[in-house]
Amino acid sequence: MRSACLSVLLLMVLTVASEALPPPPPTLLTCAVNAAIPPTLRSEGLAELTGDVVLVCTGSAPEGGVTADLNLFLNTTITSRLLGGASEALVLINEPAPGTQVLGVNVFEGTVSSNKVTFTGIPFAPVSSGTGITQVLRITNVRANTNALGPPTPIVPVIGSVSVVNQTAPVQLTTPSQTVAFIQLALGFSIECADPGKPVQLHFTELFQTAFKVQGGTDQNMPGTIYNTESGFTPLPVIPGVGTADSGTELRAHLTGIPPGVQISVPASLTQGSLTVVAVQPPGGGLVPVVAGAADIVYEVTAASPLLIDELTVPVAVTNLPLGGAFVRGTLAPISAEVTASATAPIPRFDDLGPEFPFGVSCAGAPALSPWALATLTLALLGIGMVVARRSSRAEARHKSS
Numbered sequence: 001m002r003s004a005c006l007s008v009l010l011l012m013v014l015t016v017a018s019e020a021l022p023p024p025p026p027t028l029l030t031c032a033v034n035a036a037i038p039p040t041l042r043s044e045g046l047a048e049l050t051g052d053v054v055l056v057c058t059g060s061a062p063e064g065g066v067t068a069d070l071n072l073f074l075n076t077t078i079t080s081r082l083l084g085g086a087s088e089a090l091v092l093i094n095e096p097a098p099g100t101q102v103l104g105v106n107v108f109e110g111t112v113s114s115n116k117v118t119f120t121g122i123p124f125a126p127v128s129s130g131t132g133i134t135q136v137l138r139i140t141n142v143r144a145n146t147n148a149l150g151p152p153t154p155i156v157p158v159i160g161s162v163s164v165v166n167q168t169a170p171v172q173l174t175t176p177s178q179t180v181a182f183i184q185l186a187l188g189f190s191i192e193c194a195d196p197g198k199p200v201q202l203h204f205t206e207l208f209q210t211a212f213k214v215q216g217g218t219d220q221n222m223p224g225t226i227y228n229t230e231s232g233f234t235p236l237p238v239i240p241g242v243g244t245a246d247s248g249t250e251l252r253a254h255l256t257g258i259p260p261g262v263q264i265s266v267p268a269s270l271t272q273g274s275l276t277v278v279a280v281q282p283p284g285g286g287l288v289p290v291v292a293g294a295a296d297i298v299y300e301v302t303a304a305s306p307l308l309i310d311e312l313t314v315p316v317a318v319t320n321l322p323l324g325g326a327f328v329r330g331t332l333a334p335i336s337a338e339v340t341a342s343a344t345a346p347i348p349r350f351d352d353l354g355p356e357f358p359f360g361v362s363c364a365g366a367p368a369l370s371p372w373a374l375a376t377l378t379l380a381l382l383g384i385g386m387v388v389a390r391r392s393s394r395a396e397a398r399h400k401s402s
Contacts, residue, residue, distance in 0.1 A: 028170045029066055029124055029133065031057040033162050035178035036224065040208050042186035043152045044332050046339055046349045047079040047143045049232050050180040052224065053160050055137040061125035061169055068167035070119040070137070074180070075159045077145040078112050081241060082343040087112045088242040090233065091119045092138040098221040098236040107235055109242075110139075112341040117142060124164075124171055138223055141232040141243050145339050146183040147351045155182045186211035187251075189330030189354060193363035194322055199315035200360060202297075204251045204330060206311075212275065212304040213348075215248040228306040230348050246346045248301040250333035251277065251312060254352075255288075255295040255359055257326040264288040265317045266297055272312050274305035298333055323360030330354055 034054050041048040053072060070091060080089040086109035093106040101107050110117040117139075125133050142160075149156050158181040164171045188205035206212045216229025220243065221236040230245035258264070268285030269278045279285040281298035288295045297316065304310050336349035 028172060029057045029059040029061055029135075030172045030174060031055040031124070031137070031164075032174045033176050033178060035160065035180050036226075038157070038179050038181045039226075040155075040210060041144070041146045041158065041181045041183045042211055042332065042350070043146055043149070043156070043183045044186055044350045044353050045146050045183075046336060046351060047081075047345070047347045048146045048181070048183075049230075050074070050142045050144050050158055050160065053139040053142075053162060053178060053180060054224075055139075055162065055173075057124050057133070057135040057137065057171070059133060060131040061129035061133055063127075063129055064168075065123055065127040065129050066125040066167060066169045066171060067121050068124050068164045068171055070122045070139075071163045071165065072110075072117050072139055072142065073161045073163070074115050074142070074144055076148045077115055077340055078117050078142060079145050079339070079341050079345075080110075080112055080117065080141055080143045081347060082112065082341050083109070083241045086110065087117065087341065088141045088232070089117045089119075089139070089143075090141050090235070090242065091122055092140060092223050092233075093123060094136050095138065095223040101221065101235040101237065103235075103239060107239075109239075114340075124167070125169075140223070142180075143232075143347070144181070146181075147353075148339065149183060152184050155184050157182055184208055187330065187332050187354070191328055191330075191357050191359065194318065194360045195363050196321045199317045200321075202253050202314040202316060202328070202330065204312040204314070206309055209309060210306045212249045212251075212301045212310050214301055214304060215245050218244060245348060247280075247334065247348070249304075249348065250280065251299045251301070251314075252281075252331050252333035252335065253297040253314070253316075254329045254331065255290075255297070255326065256293060256328075256356075257323075257359075258290050258293045258295060259320070259323060259326070260293075261320065262290070262323065263319045264290065264295060264297075266314060270299065270312060270314065271303075273310065274303065274308055275301065275310040275312055276303035277301055277312060318360055321360055322362035326359040327356040328359040329356045 036051040038051050080087045089110035091108045096106040110119045157179045160180040161177045190203045192201040194200045213230045216231030218234045220227045220234045232243040234243035265287050277299035280300050281296050331354045332350040334346045335352045338345035
């Protein structure tokens with residue numbers, strides 16, 4: 001009888017104690033958000049490729065895994081190419097090797113809306129979950145309208161912010177906001193005066209080492225690799241339209257006010273140092289079509305160095321020099337008015353920026369220089385002045401000592 005009472009009493013104590021204990025903690029994943037080294041992007045650009053954003057998720061998860069929708073916001077419009085209902089912006093799971101990159105398994109396409117791209121049903125933890133989980137999610141192929149951020153003063157950051165919604169188990173983010181790029185003016189342009197019988201010299205200079213890029217192809221399939229081309233990450237097996245650019249960087253001179261009867265011609269290709277370009281307007285070089293006094297000269301970059309400042313001088317043969325009332329504007333190209341995500345707009349694409357300068361002006365007058373060229377000349381003159389002043393000071397000191 002006494003033992004039965006003790007058993008009942010012990011059962012009551014255990015029941016009360018168990019009710020007083022707090023519930024077990026929920027399973028939890030923590031994802032540290034990091035950005036790759038932020039690239040420098042062109043402030044003239046409308047579809048510039050930002051740096052990747054990487055989430056490293058660790059912790060525990062319930063059996064069956066954890067799925068969630070992943071959002072990336074930029075402080076400007078996202079302009080990744082549209083592909084049906086999705087886009088070329090991707091999430092890669094656990095850095096899949098080329099040949100194993102399968103859509104819907106370890107590669108997921110995003111949906112673009114204004115400054116947001118959303119990836120739906122992303123596996124933050126594997127199906128066979130538990131403790132000690134590590135899952136890597138890489139967001140890539142996000143292009144941005146950097147021109148909308150205004151003139152760089154001198155550089156402006158592109159900020160990416162990550163959020164997680166509709167998760168099937170708790171997911172916590174650390175450092176969800178990251179700098180994914182900086183923007184900077186990319187092109188310096190100047191023109192020399194013109195002498196009869198000699199070509200007019202157009203000068204294009206990149207203002208940072210990676211402003212001029214080749215097109216790139218469908219072999220850029222190693223996650224996290226920086227290729228320094230206009231194309232982004234291109235999965236293998238290939239997903240048509242994902243990551244591929246339509247051309248290399250193009251250098252454009254837009255001419256206006258060309259008098260009737262004046263003929264203009266340019267070379268088919270040019271190589272200067274590590275930079276090689278080919279004429280796309282006119283195709284293959286030669287005579288430049290002039291319509292209503294206007295003409296375009298366009299060269300595409302087919303070789304460039306990501307480590308050097310590349311420069312290009314285009315000799316333009318012009319009849320009947322000097323010209324009166326003609327002007328030229330140097331820009332990056334292709335030119336486009338499309339400032340949002342598009343299925344058909346070219347990649348890369350640029351705003352029609354740049355001041356106009358007199359074209360075909362006689363060398364008897366002042367040379368037409370761009371602000372970049374004037375700044376370079378000013379710095380050179382200042383440097384010469386400092387050297388002269390330093391040498392004069394040393395000479396005076398030696399005179400006094402003697």
